[in-house]
Amino acid sequence: MNIFFLTQNTTPIIGQVAWVLGKIMEAIFTVIDFIGIPNIGLAIILFTIVVNLLMMPLTIKQQKFSKLSAKMNPEIQAIQAKYKNKKDNESTMAQNQEIQAVYAKYGVSPTGSCLYLLIQMPILFALYRVIYAIPAYVTKIGDTFRVLADKIISVDNGSFLQNSGVESIASTVSMYGTNMTDGNLQNGIIDVLNKLSSSDMSIISDHYGLASLTYEGELILSNETTRGLLDTYNNFLGLNIGDSPWHLITEAFANGAWLVVIGALAIPVLSAVTQWVNVKLMPQQTSSDNKNDQASTMASSMKTMNMIMPIMSAWFCFTLPSGMGLYWVAGSVVRSIQQVIINRHIDKMDFDEIIQKNSAKSAKKLEKMKENQEKLNAYANMNTRNIQKKANISSGMTEEEKEEAMRKATEYYNSGAAKPGSMMAKANMVRQYNEKNNKSSKENTDKK
Numbered sequence: 001m002n003i004f005f006l007t008q009n010t011t012p013i014i015g016q017v018a019w020v021l022g023k024i025m026e027a028i029f030t031v032i033d034f035i036g037i038p039n040i041g042l043a044i045i046l047f048t049i050v051v052n053l054l055m056m057p058l059t060i061k062q063q064k065f066s067k068l069s070a071k072m073n074p075e076i077q078a079i080q081a082k083y084k085n086k087k088d089n090e091s092t093m094a095q096n097q098e099i100q101a102v103y104a105k106y107g108v109s110p111t112g113s114c115l116y117l118l119i120q121m122p123i124l125f126a127l128y129r130v131i132y133a134i135p136a137y138v139t140k141i142g143d144t145f146r147v148l149a150d151k152i153i154s155v156d157n158g159s160f161l162q163n164s165g166v167e168s169i170a171s172t173v174s175m176y177g178t179n180m181t182d183g184n185l186q187n188g189i190i191d192v193l194n195k196l197s198s199s200d201m202s203i204i205s206d207h208y209g210l211a212s213l214t215y216e217g218e219l220i221l222s223n224e225t226t227r228g229l230l231d232t233y234n235n236f237l238g239l240n241i242g243d244s245p246w247h248l249i250t251e252a253f254a255n256g257a258w259l260v261v262i263g264a265l266a267i268p269v270l271s272a273v274t275q276w277v278n279v280k281l282m283p284q285q286t287s288s289d290n291k292n293d294q295a296s297t298m299a300s301s302m303k304t305m306n307m308i309m310p311i312m313s314a315w316f317c318f319t320l321p322s323g324m325g326l327y328w329v330a331g332s333v334v335r336s337i338q339q340v341i342i343n344r345h346i347d348k349m350d351f352d353e354i355i356q357k358n359s360a361k362s363a364k365k366l367e368k369m370k371e372n373q374e375k376l377n378a379y380a381n382m383n384t385r386n387i388q389k390k391a392n393i394s395s396g397m398t399e400e401e402k403e404e405a406m407r408k409a410t411e412y413y414n415s416g417a418a419k420p421g422s423m424m425a426k427a428n429m430v431r432q433y434n435e436k437n438n439k440s441s442k443e444n445t446d447k448k
Contacts, residue, residue: 056338069108176191
């Protein structure tokens with residue numbers, strides 16, 4: 001049953017992008033389910049590869065832009081140094097014109113980097129949303145949770161789920177169960193169930209009697225003898241990717257499952273390492289590029305961010321569900337491979353030839369703009385001459401001719417010969433109304 005859950009993101013742009021990406025995720029899960037591997041972890045890895053391949057043309061353009069910017073920056077800095085102490089309007093305009101000429105020479109837009117980021121950001125946010133709320137976008141997974149939600153509603157409308165007294169369940173409900181109180185009870189319960197840890201799910205299962213529920217003839221939750229659908233979906237190399245590494249480690253220490261501890265720790269560690277490798281493969285500014293204070297400050301800030309990002313990545317992957325960490329690791333690995341390929345592709349480019357082509361295009365564009373400006377000027381001059389000619393004709397009339405023309409116009413105006421509904425007819429009506437009122441006022445004044 002194809003259900004469009006209200007848990008889907010509805011943020012403008014991001015919601016629409018998430019819907020498209022959700023269709024890709026559902027197609028991937030449907031294929032691997034068809035071949036007998038209905039695994040969310042595998043679906044996340046394949047999904048990450050597909051989306052990054054689709055974004056590769058944009059990534060290549062961004063890297064090309066960065067390379068051209070690095071070659072262009074010395075010229076921009078030289079122009080800025082030339083006008084450093086000149087603040088008058090003429091110098092400012094001259095500086096801007098020279099900088100624009102350099103941008104045109106290299107075929108680079110001043111807002112190019114911002115444009116690429118603006119295109120990428122909704123995609124990245126939408127990616128996160130789809131992976132974080134898979135039941136909202138993959139029909140089979142959503143319908144599996146829906147069976148559990150219907151059972152919970154039939155028992156007590158989710159009352160125990162909201163008031164169980166278990167701190168971890170209460171915090172999950174407060175963070176993800178807003179739809180439960182907004183009237184979308186089923187969707188709110190699905191949101192909460194999707195975020196519960198395996199131990200909290202056991203508590204809910206025992207209270208509501210969920211252990212015997214099936215979907216398409218298969219158990220949904222595992223028991224002592226049979227693995228349930230949700231565990232099949234979430235199990236990746238022995239780890240439940242619905243649980244955070246922190247929760248997995250805590251449970252593993254309690255049960256003495258040391259291999260689970262190693263596997264859980266591997267996710268944040270691999271996330272930090274792959275993020276660091278990814279940063280190292282990205283094009284870096286050399287010291288020769290940083291000839292002014294502003295560029296040096298920006299380079300220093302970027303270096304600090306490059307050091308902090310792997311640490312932040314490890315922390316997020318340690319506290320968020322392992323599925324998000326798997327996406328993070330897979331994304332970094334895919335981007336690193338992409339970056340190696342892109343670097344080789346960029347290194348083979350003849351940027352001097354690219355700059356020459358851009359210069360030729362810029363020259364043609366300027367020439368066309370010049371021609372259009374000349375046409376506009378010629379048209380303006382022609383109109384000016386016509387206006388002057390008419391003025392000269394008018395000024396060439398004698399005083400008697402001007403008085404005669406004025407008299408004829410006044411007679412026509414007073415004759416009421418204007419067409420009904422025309423502006424002249426309406427003007428006559430206003431004139432007659434004013435004359436009548438003036439006459440009446442005068443008569444009243446004389447009587448007094």
